[in-house]
Amino acid sequence: MSQDGRLSRWFDLKGWILVVIGAPYVWLVAFFFFPFLIVVAMSVATNTPTAPPFSFGGEHPWVNTGAFTRIVTDGLYVRAFLTSVVNAFVAAVLCLLIGYPMALGLTRVSKSWRTILLMLVILPFWTSFLLRVYAWMGLMGKNSWFNGLLTDAWNFLVPIDWAVKSIPMMQTNFAVVLVMVYTYLPFMILPLYASLERLDPTLDEAAMDLGSRPSQVFRDVTLPQSMPGIIAGGMLVFIPAAGELVIPSLVGSASQPMIGRIISDEFAQARDWPMASAVAVALLVLMVVPTMIYSHYQAKAEGSK
Amino acid sequence: MKRNRTFLFTVLCFGFAFFYIPILSMIVFSFNASRLATVWGGFSTKWYVSLLSNDKVIDALVLSLQIAVVSATIATILGTMAGIALARFTKFRGRVLFSGLVTAPLIMPEVITGISSLIFFILLADWIGWPGQRGFTTITLAHITFCMVFVTTIVQARLVQSDRAIEEAAMDLGSRPWQVMFDITLPVISPAILSGWLLAFTISLDDVVISSFVTGPGSTTLPLLIWSKVKLGVTPDINALATLMILTVGVCVIVAGVVMNRAEKRRLADERLAFRNND
Numbered sequence: 001m002s003q004d005g006r007l008s009r010w011f012d013l014k015g016w017i018l019v020v021i022g023a024p025y026v027w028l029v030a031f032f033f034f035p036f037l038i039v040v041a042m043s044v045a046t047n048t049p050t051a052p053p054f055s056f057g058g059e060h061p062w063v064n065t066g067a068f069t070r071i072v073t074d075g076l077y078v079r080a081f082l083t084s085v086v087n088a089f090v091a092a093v094l095c096l097l098i099g100y101p102m103a104l105g106l107t108r109v110s111k112s113w114r115t116i117l118l119m120l121v122i123l124p125f126w127t128s129f130l131l132r133v134y135a136w137m138g139l140m141g142k143n144s145w146f147n148g149l150l151t152d153a154w155n156f157l158v159p160i161d162w163a164v165k166s167i168p169m170m171q172t173n174f175a176v177v178l179v180m181v182y183t184y185l186p187f188m189i190l191p192l193y194a195s196l197e198r199l200d201p202t203l204d205e206a207a208m209d210l211g212s213r214p215s216q217v218f219r220d221v222t223l224p225q226s227m228p229g230i231i232a233g234g235m236l237v238f239i240p241a242a243g244e245l246v247i248p249s250l251v252g253s254a255s256q257p258m259i260g261r262i263i264s265d266e267f268a269q270a271r272d273w274p275m276a277s278a279v280a281v282a283l284l285v286l287m288v289v290p291t292m293i294y295s296h297y298q299a300k301a302e303g304s305k
Numbered sequence: 306m307k308r309n310r311t312f313l314f315t316v317l318c319f320g321f322a323f324f325y326i327p328i329l330s331m332i333v334f335s336f337n338a339s340r341l342a343t344v345w346g347g348f349s350t351k352w353y354v355s356l357l358s359n360d361k362v363i364d365a366l367v368l369s370l371q372i373a374v375v376s377a378t379i380a381t382i383l384g385t386m387a388g389i390a391l392a393r394f395t396k397f398r399g400r401v402l403f404s405g406l407v408t409a410p411l412i413m414p415e416v417i418t419g420i421s422s423l424i425f426f427i428l429l430a431d432w433i434g435w436p437g438q439r440g441f442t443t444i445t446l447a448h449i450t451f452c453m454v455f456v457t458t459i460v461q462a463r464l465v466q467s468d469r470a471i472e473e474a475a476m477d478l479g480s481r482p483w484q485v486m487f488d489i490t491l492p493v494i495s496p497a498i499l500s501g502w503l504l505a506f507t508i509s510l511d512d513v514v515i516s517s518f519v520t521g522p523g524s525t526t527l528p529l530l531i532w533s534k535v536k537l538g539v540t541p542d543i544n545a546l547a548t549l550m551i552l553t554v555g556v557c558v559i560v561a562g563v564v565m566n567r568a569e570k571r572r573l574a575d576e577r578l579a580f581r582n583n584d
Contacts, residue, residue, distance in 0.1 A: 024387035035425035105313035135327035243414025
């Protein structure tokens with residue numbers, strides 16, 4: 001067999017598989033996995049005033065766990081982790097409370113309306129994320145019509161002594177949660193809709209015929225069956241919200257920073273790469289738990305199909 | 306049941322009001338004559354004029370589009386390959402790591418991806434002298450990496466659903482494996498590839514966090530430009546920019562909707578015709 005023939009046979013049998021698997025594999029290892037390993041290694045390096053600002057070694061050869069000690073002992077980091085988790089959790093719960101009836105409502109409207117309304121849920125997602133955050137900056141500011149409306153309502157409802165000129169909304173955790181709910185709500189509605197749409201309406205009717213009240217039907221039939229959607233939506237909101245950087249930077253409080261901002265500040269302003277890396281690693285460890293729960297339920301949902 | 310319906314309908318109305326009031330407010334205030342972005346001072350289109358005559362905005366838009374087209378295209382090629390690899394080759398060495406690498410960027414917080422990419426590029430420049438300057442190249446490389454996994458997810462889902470019988474038939478008829486891929490597999494999943502490209506394009510066009518880390522002097526993408534202005538507060542020309550972007554997206558979505566609707570109708574008509582001819 002000629003050299004050329006052998007090459008093409010090799011390509012037919014093995015070579016093309018090697019290319020199809022190899023190209024994306026090599027890319028992800030080089031540009032994702034390797035940089036990630038550098039961050040993990042960096043988290044046990046020592047910060048030095050050199051450029052680049054780190055070295056391995058120091059008093060304990062190679063490994064310096066000082067950054068991790070600081071994360072556990074320094075209140076700043078503990079508070080930032082708590083703020084992130086609480087904000088993300090509250091945002092996920094609020095998304096669920098708003099998103100569930102919306103998703104349920106979407107399954108109850110006529111087919112042609114459903115297409116349009118689903119499109120309207122997705123449409124904000126295609127517009128710039130940054131501009132959706134910005135839209136709320138316009139609404140929450142001191143002089144805005146929205147803040148004015150809320151202020152008037154507040155002043156009307158409360159005793160005269162509590163009257164305020166405007167409601168301080170910007171630079172608070174309230175603002176962070178509100179904007180998170182706004183930007184991540186589609187991530188909650190879509191998986192919920194997907195799991196609610198699959199439900200068999202005759203099950204509802206059967207439960208009704210057997211004497212269940214509508215609230216019982218919801219609790220005993222609809223809710224348990226939509227659990228995979230609830231878990232998926234919850235994780236899709238919680239995970240990116242906990243590591244969020246843009247929202248807390250624009251509308252959040254500087255005195256109660258979230259963890260994403262800590263990482264970015266340690267890196268860019270303090271130029272402490274090892275510290276930034278250690279906080280990043282800690283955040284990832286924190287995220288592993290909900291991710292595991294998510295993939296566990298996901299696998300279960302796949303299995304039951 | 307009646308009360309239930311009313312409740313769900315009310316929630317839907319409030320939900321959509323929540324979605325669209327901030328956007329509508331932004332659009333209205335883009336026509337505000339006042340310099341104070343949130344206090345109404347009469348109708349004016351001057352912010353559109355100042356926006357469109359601003360070279361910085363135009364340059365940033367062009368740079369963003371270039372990066373988005375290049376990174377979406379490469380991300381689609383690599384992402385499709387990864388999708389085929391995961392859906393069709395169920396056993397190969399290192400598959401567990403590979404599928405992990407495909408999922409991880411989806412859930413990795415953007416801050417961490419940004420920092421790890423930046424540290425990687427700085428150290429790489431230190432070791433081998435490349436990339437000499439951060440900018441177009443580094444942003445594009447980073448975007449390809451986190452866009453490709455979205456393409457993979459879409460393509461893989463489509464492949465898992467699709468019927469393998471045609472591929473096996475072609476194989477039995479003597480096609481070489483790579484011919485099967487180009488002649489059968491890729492055409493079958495072409496809608497998924499197209500939506501993968503569109504998703505990658507939008508994600509790249511919209512990215513702030515990762516770009517903000519890996520960018521260099523002189524390479525300001527549109528989101529980075531908006532980011533730097535918005536940090537200082539609400540400004541009327543950003544309202545105008547937002548309105549133009551929403552308008553563009555809206556028009557694209559409506560056009561895509563109409564085109565898809567027509568294609569669907571034509572397909573149904575063809576099917577009906579085919580049935581009638583068979584009778």
